[in-house]
Amino acid sequence: MASEITYAEVKFKNESNSSHSYSESPSAPRKKRIHHLSKPVSPSLPFTSLMVLLLLLAITFLVAFIIYFQKYSQLLEEKKSIKDITHNKLNCRKNVSSMEDKVWSCCPMDWKAFxxxxxxxxxxxxxxxxxxxxxxxxxxxxxxxxxxxxxxxxxxxxxxxxxxxxxxxxxxxxxxxxxxxxxxxxxxxxxxxxxxxxxxxxxxxxxxxxxxxxxxxxxxxxxxxxxxxxxxxxxx
CATH class of the missing domain: 3.10.100.10 (Mannose-Binding Protein A, subunit A)
Structure with a gap:
């Protein structure tokens, strides 16, 4: 009788330890997966800096495009004004005080300048x-x-x-x-x-x-x- 009780106690302890170790073993990977999924939630500083840089480049490009378009439109107007009188010869005079980089003022031939x-x-x-x-x-x-x-x-x-x-x-x-x-x-x-x-x-x-x-x-x-x-x- 005494040996059977001892065996029963030993067997009970073994089952208890086995059950405990089995219940704990799956929990470790589960914690790791939860920790692994929550990591990308924090914002990336290099990515934010890159977006800001791209936005500044886009604004700079837009401003440069507007300035270029204005200059191009002005050039077209000047060419148009000259084109309108290409059937006439121009009578030009050199300006004493030049207008920006333009040093000649012209009127069509047979027109009077004032x-x-x-x-x-x-x-x-x-x-x-x-x-x-x-x-x-x-x-x-x-x-x-x-x-x-x-x-x-x-x-x-x-x-x-x-x-x-x-x-x-x-x-x-x-x-x-x-x-x-x-x-x-x-x-x-x-x-x-x-x-x-x-x-x-x-x-x-x-x-x-x-x-x-x-x-x-x-x-x-x-x-x-x-x-x-x-x-x-x-x-x-």
Whole structure:
């Protein structure tokens, strides 16, 4: 009896140890797997720095592209202005004070230079709208006058026996407007005395009546007169 009890106790201990070791053995790998899966959750500093660097490069590229596009557009405009007058020869003068890197200011041949503009006297008689269309075909518009010096220069190259359309008209209610959308300044106008005098006369000429001198007069837009065209100088 005593030996059987001892054997039973020994057997019981062996089963207990075996059961304990079996229950613990699977837990070790499970802890390792849990620890292994949770490791990538923390953010990577090199990856964040790389994203910031790429973002800065993208912004720099965008700014450089915008600057390049603006320069390219300006170059296209300059080429277009030259292309518009390739059928004419250019008369150029060297500037005393150069405009940036451009040292030559040019007007088409047979145009008159004054200030930053060129002027062409059209001897063809046409309505105001037709006169403006003719100027537009040459890359210009009907003349816009804003100063006494400009008025004196223009009248100095005109024929006193003729009348010339300028780029001033009335779209309605005597609200005079310049063709280039520049503000109409009543303090810098050169109307003949008593002009404008007719609400139905919505276009303006510059003329020289006898014993009066040069000045502006409103007339019907359908009347046919000569005209003065104006364009900006071409800088090379």
């Amino acid at each position: 200030g930053s503009h060129c002027y062409f006297i059209s001897t063809n008689r046409a309505s105001w709208n037709e006169s403006e269309a003719n100027c537009s075909q040459m890359g210009a518009h009907l003349v816009v006058i804003h100063s006494q010096k400009q008025e004196d220069f223009i009248t100095g190259i005109l024929d006193k026996a003729a009348a010339y359309f300028i780029g001033l008209s009335d779209p309605g209610h005597r609200q005079w407007q310049w063709i280039d959308q520049m503000p109409y300044n009543e303090s810098a106008t050169f109307w003949h005395k008593g002009e404008p005098n007719n609400d139905n006369e919505k276009c303006v000429i510059i003329n020289h009546p006898k014993n009066t001198g040069w000045g502006w007069n409103d007339i019907h837009c359908s009347d046919e007169q000569k005209s003065v065209c104006q364009m900006k100088k071409v800088y090379l």
